[in-house]
Amino acid sequence: MAKVIYKQLEDLNYLDKHLLKALHNTGDTLIIQGKEYQVRIDGSEILNPNHEVDLNYQIVENENGYLLAVNDGRSLPGPIYLHFYNDQEIQLTDYNGYIYIEENDQYERMKMVNQESGEIIIDEGGSYLFSQKNMAKSTVPGVIFAGLGGVAAMLLVACLLIKKRYWFW
Known part of the structure; x- marks a missing residue:
């Protein structure tokens, strides 16, 4: 025990x-x-x-x-x-x-x-x-992540606008 x-x-x-x-x-x-x-x-x-x-x-x-x-x-x-x-x-x-x-x-x-x-x-x-500070360093800065997210969102919007033209044919 x-x-x-x-x-x-x-x-x-x-x-x-x-x-x-x-x-x-x-x-x-x-x-x-x-x-x-x-x-x-x-x-x-x-x-x-x-x-x-x-x-x-x-x-x-x-x-x-x-x-x-x-x-x-x-x-x-x-x-x-x-x-x-x-x-x-x-x-x-x-x-x-x-x-x-x-x-x-x-x-x-x-x-x-x-x-x-x-x-x-x-x-x-x-x-x-x-x-209480953030002491961990990121391997990829947050700015790069934000930039990649913005580019992906713009590509998605462009793709939807191009495809939408053919949706109602």
């Missing part, structure tokens, strides 16, 4: 592969409570217990929003659930979540916020940005 295990961040700030394997084998849920946040890891969702987890997270404000570094970019064993408490009453669930892709040097939007529980669901290590 799976159970919930509660720990304080002061007691446990790093999850090694032995602890992750034990969680995976039992299916227990581990909840680590800190001053500024809570981390939840469900043992039944652990995919690779050999990927260790650093539990020291910190939100840093910048000009685009709030940055969060997770696990120094290393892979995670499975999804982790973060719930932040802070003095500034910043609700990260009100922001769009992005992960930084180093190869492209850009942010990619991710669906990682559970509005009901207020938890952030993270399944990859890396650098995350929570912003």
